[in-house]
Amino acid sequence: MTTRDIVLIALFTAITVVLGLLPPIPLGFIPVPITAQSLGPMLAGCILGARRGALAMLLMVLLVAIGLPVLSGGRGGLAILAGPGAGYIAGWIAGAFVCGLVAERFVRESQAERAQFVAFFAAAVIGGVGVVHLLGVPWLAHAGGLTLVDAAKASAAFLPGDLIKAFVAMLAGRAVLAGYPLLPQRA
Amino acid sequence: MDIVFTAATVSYAGRVALHPLDLTLGERRIGVVGLNGSGKTTMARLVNGLVKPTAGTVTVGGLDTVKDAEAARGRTGFIFQNPQHQMILPILAEDIAFGLKNRGLDKAEIAGRTEAILARFGISHLARRRVHELSGGETQLGAIASVLVTGPDFLILDEPTNQLDLKNRALIERTVAGLPEQVLVITHDLALLDTFDRVLVFHEGRLAADGRPAEAIRAYREVAAC
């Protein structure tokens, strides 16, 4: 872990905190606007890669745990981690990791733009959506006394918004790769 | 304390940033000028070990910057151009104290040394302030305090006033002038160097001139052809 890695991780976590301060992104056809902050795990994985991306999200969760109001809306503290949505928050860490793994493996600077888009979108969906729900749903089921199926159904309501997030993350990931590539390349 | 360069060379991927340099620096006030890319920043970073020589050696008070890296770096302090990049903790006093944390001092001693250095630069009133609320000059002073609190003998400042307005520039220059430590300043501000003991001019990776401020600056103007 070089000093530069620590700084990159911390700066990315700081970016994620700032995303929580931005106004929600309204989407015409979905009633609930998406918060910029929820792009965090996907961006972390796509831009910093698996290891650093996961650590950036871990640092974020740590800040919430120690009582800093870093989640959008000025929320923070152990109460958030004790709620039914805690699995999703844990999912941020694992999701960033898997998103990063896919991005590292399939994105290459030498590729055509379209191939990069596809790879980043896949990374964002598998990691940022798939893994997050994979961890969020079981905890929701357990905490809420629901069957996995019911919890999954409740979770599914967020999927359309999540896919749009993945799309935005894909665009941002590619733009950052073009402007200041930091993504490690994994064979 | 003497800083000695012996055939110190720095090259990256085929490009020579600094040609073999033989130099002994012992004066109290040393200025360094040169165009961007002239090698002046590379030379300065050799002193505190941020850059290692690809050939030759650099010693700080007799300590080799490669073999005794830690000890050598402990004798020097380095101030960067952008004040914002150097303060890494949110509250000024915390940032200053952090430099002392890894040295096995107890809390009381750390607090004492922090207060002392803040008082020395007249910024005690800024101790509990948030760094991002400070002016550029105050931040740069804070950076100088953070660096000097660990007691280095030699301070290197890399274009310290580049990003500051006139008032803050004057503040930093006054502060630097009053430091008892040995000082090496890289600067584009030629007026600053009038009171210095020695000025080095770098050009295209070599030492082009070396002497009293007036002659060195004349040589610099010629070399820079302006």
Next chain:
Amino acid sequence: MLNGLDIEGSSPLHRMPVRGKLLLLFVAAIGLFLLSDLRLLAPALLLAALVYLSTGIGLAEAFRRTRFVLFTVLLVAAMNWLVHSPLEALAVFCRLSALVLLAAAVTATTGISAFMDEIARLIAPLERFGFARAADVSLAVGLVIRFVPEIFARYQDIADAHRARGLPVRPLTTLAPLIILTLKDADTIAMAIDARGFRRH
């Protein structure tokens, strides 16, 4: 810009050491999930609310902090009502709400530096195996708090630049420059940290 959520006070919870509070919270969580009888869970919720208020937080602030999570608890309980039964739903509501309020009480009575000290203690055994270093963790936390205001200011500059050019301020065009400009600073900041010899290997 970022202030911790702990509040001043001298309640029993304030005076309890961090480790003790976290252990109690953990035990309470296990207990709450083992109970299923509403006759026990409802008083448990009442007790949790009293514990939270005993910190001196005041009703308004107590509610402001927890309303979002409690709302999600309400939604989950409502779903429970639909697929199972009203009694089950109430049990779920009491259980989860009690846990949330107890957790909020711990947060309200524990300062950031107290947490960081405890984390340093917990990481110490890991340090020996080379997994993590407490100094690095506290450096990272400090860096985040330090740079959030700068990054936010940078976002506002980017947004202003957009407006000046008559462009709509959209995440698509503001995120990439924000991230690039911020991460580019990492090199110089890392150099400044190394120049001060913070991280000794």
